[in-house]
Amino acid sequence: MNDADQHVSNGNKPCSAQTTRGVASNPVNRFESIAVEPDPDWYDEDERPPKTEFIRDHSQSIISYNDSPDLNFRASVNPYRGCEHGCVYCYARPTHEYAGMSAGLDFESKILIKLEAPELLRKELCARKWKPQMIAMSGGTDCYQPVERRLRITRACLEVLAEARNPVGIITKNDLVTRDIDLLSKLDEHKAAAVFISLTTLDTDLRKRMEPRTSPPKARLKAIRKLADAGIPTGVMIAPAIPALNEPEIPSLLEAAAEAGARHAALVPLRLPLGVADMFETWLEDHFPMRKEKILNRIREMRDGRMNDANFGSRMKGQGVHAEQMRKIFEVACRKVGINQEELVLSTDSFRRPERDQLTLF
Secondary structure, three states: OOHHHHHHHOOOOOOOOOOOOOOOOOOOOOOOOOOOOOOHHHOOHHHOOOOOEEEEOOOOOOEEEOOOOOOOOOEEEOOEEOOOOOOOOOOOHHHHHHHOOOOOHHHHHEEEEOOOHHHHHHHHHHOOOOOOOOEEEOOOOOOOOOOHHHHOHHHHHHHHHHHHOOOEEEEEOOHHHHHHHHHHHHHHOOOOEEEEEEOOOOOHHHHHHHOOOOOOHHHHHHHHHHHHHOOOOEEEEEEEEOOOOOHHHHHHHHHHHHHHOOOEEEEEEOOOOOOHHHHHHHHHHHHOOOOHHHHHHHHHHHOOOOOOOOOOOOOOOOOOHHHHHHHHHHHHHHHHHOOOOOOOOOOOOOOOOOOOOOOOOO
């Protein structure tokens, strides 16, 4: 049994000393007609919240494709399904329902891990049908969530990408990404790497409530500095920008990121697909009851009267006066601190198919 299998088999052990979770319940899976309502008397208060379980995912492929005109990539790799970071607003939460689990606590406490991801990636990059293009990592859930420190699946995938010189773009909330600067630097020699750190607030208390198991703001800024000092193209994602909550921080977030070395930035207003809207509303009631209605009304204003807009062209930008005002503030702040002054372009010119891991007769 290898180290990864050993870790999976001990899945009832918590991955982190932290005990907080992003949400407090498991809403009913929209695909299931039967639900189980847990009895609070079944367990002691000390056992809450649930410990993290790691479940082996036996997917037969690892590169996913999308045809969204809102995204600047078509291919992505997600070594994990579900995310222990526990961000209350995460748009990926409903994807856990396809695995028969809940978008609530299950999403952040039952993590599906793809131990075969590096081998699958090698196989797919070797295939003649693969057309060299940027691969996004964390297009779904964060590829540097806490368990990556032990399993190193993301690092193994980066080793394959570095061998193939295939460009990769990474988005993460975890400063663990700096562990892999050696591989990112190899890719950057061929203009084939970029990292965006998601920075949503400089308020440590808000971060603990909103993104309980992510790296603190100072650690993320330090990660930006390390990446930038290594010469790796580095940017910041203000995503999501939540009206009347972290939205006022947009200028200060960009200023802090620029001082740390970020040269690129992107803004994505909050979007709340399916059951995430109800979970977010409950979270507001628990943490910011006095601001709840103001925040929800602003969201509806940006989403054509709804809590979410799934339409291409507007879902990643929002619409209306407030959305336009948010974009203007972002653009002015970027110009002021010197971010987004140059285009970020990754290259496939140096791509080479990796060697197949197989036995030969000679």
